[in-house]
Amino acid sequence: MKKLVFLLVMISTVAMAQRGHKDSNRIGIGAGLTQLNIYTDNFTVTPESGWIGGLSVRGNYYNNWQMSFGMFFTDSNFSIPTLKGLQQTQTNFKMSAVQIYIVPSYVAIEDHLNLEFGPVLQVNGKLGIDKDDENNLLFDQPGLIAKDIVDVSKINANFYIGINGGIKNVRARIGYQYGLTNFFGNLKNNDNVKLLGEKMKGNIGLISGQITIYL
Numbered sequence: 001m002k003k004l005v006f007l008l009v010m011i012s013t014v015a016m017a018q019r020g021h022k023d024s025n026r027i028g029i030g031a032g033l034t035q036l037n038i039y040t041d042n043f044t045v046t047p048e049s050g051w052i053g054g055l056s057v058r059g060n061y062y063n064n065w066q067m068s069f070g071m072f073f074t075d076s077n078f079s080i081p082t083l084k085g086l087q088q089t090q091t092n093f094k095m096s097a098v099q100i101y102i103v104p105s106y107v108a109i110e111d112h113l114n115l116e117f118g119p120v121l122q123v124n125g126k127l128g129i130d131k132d133d134e135n136n137l138l139f140d141q142p143g144l145i146a147k148d149i150v151d152v153s154k155i156n157a158n159f160y161i162g163i164n165g166g167i168k169n170v171r172a173r174i175g176y177q178y179g180l181t182n183f184f185g186n187l188k189n190n191d192n193v194k195l196l197g198e199k200m201k202g203n204i205g206l207i208s209g210q211i212t213i214y215l
Contacts, residue, residue: 028056028070030173032210036076036095038183040202043080043140048092050076052208054099064107068116072099076206082136082146091133091146097124103160114164120177122156122204143196153186158204164212171212179204 031053038045054072061067074097079090103118127150134147162175184200187193193200 025059026057026214028058028171028212028214030054030056030070030072030210030212032173032208034074034076034209035207036078037205037207038078038202039205040184040200042184042198042200042202043138045202046079046081046090047205048077048079050074050094052076052099052210056212058105058214061104066105066107066114067102068105069102070100072101073097074099074206074208080146081139082133083139084133084136088139089136091129091136093146093150094128095124095152096128097122099123099158101160105164109165111168112165115162116164116175117161118159120158120160122158124152124154124156126150127152141196141198144192148190148192149184149187149200151186151190152183153181156181156183156204158206162208169214171214173208173210173212175208177204177206177208179206 034050034052035047036050037047052072052074054070056068056070058066058068076095077092079092082089082091099120099122101118101120103116105114105116108115129146129150134145136146138144138146157180158177159180160175160177162173164171164173166172182201183204184202187200
């Protein structure tokens with residue numbers, strides 16, 4: 001994984017350096033908020049807020065087109081209704097992930113507005129939940145408890161679309177990611193899920209808003 005990231009950084013840096021003019025070869029430091037939803041028929045999901053932050057490199061590619069490479073870290077959250085004893089409550093699930101993207105962007109207004117779209121590679125671990133909530137019974141799947149669904153797919157492919165607007169050195173970056181892969185695909189290996197005989201399927205829906213400072 002480290003070799004892949006290093007290779008992508010080198011390719012992006014070299015390619016952008018060879019196209020240096022106008023608003024080119026800019027390194028950005030960004031941070032902001034997220035709202036994570038999971039589109040699924042298996043559970044009732046409530047989107048919750050989280051955060052995202054990382055680095056990006058943006059440079060001219062061809063005419064009014066630019067390329068952007070970035071690596072971001074995120075802790076994003078969603079909740080599912082559960083039963084804790086006899087009381088119904090919302091159990092929070094945290095997705096901690098690294099996201100790597102290489103996306104083209106169209107320069108709508110030079111130095112002020114870019115339209116971005118392209119693929120995102122996401123690498124994440126198991127979902128995080130509070131220790132006290134691990135044995136909460138899932139309201140929509142009474143045969144399962146909360147910890148039965150934390151071992152989600154570790155590598156996911158998303159598609160990103162967004163806008164990058166502001167002044168030359170400070171931009172607001174607002175985007176939406178849709179998961180192209182089955183986020184719950186790995187749950188088929190859980191013995192309790194197997195007993196249900198139900199296919200678990202879900203797709204990520206992630207809204208993010210960031211402020212990026214370009215150096």
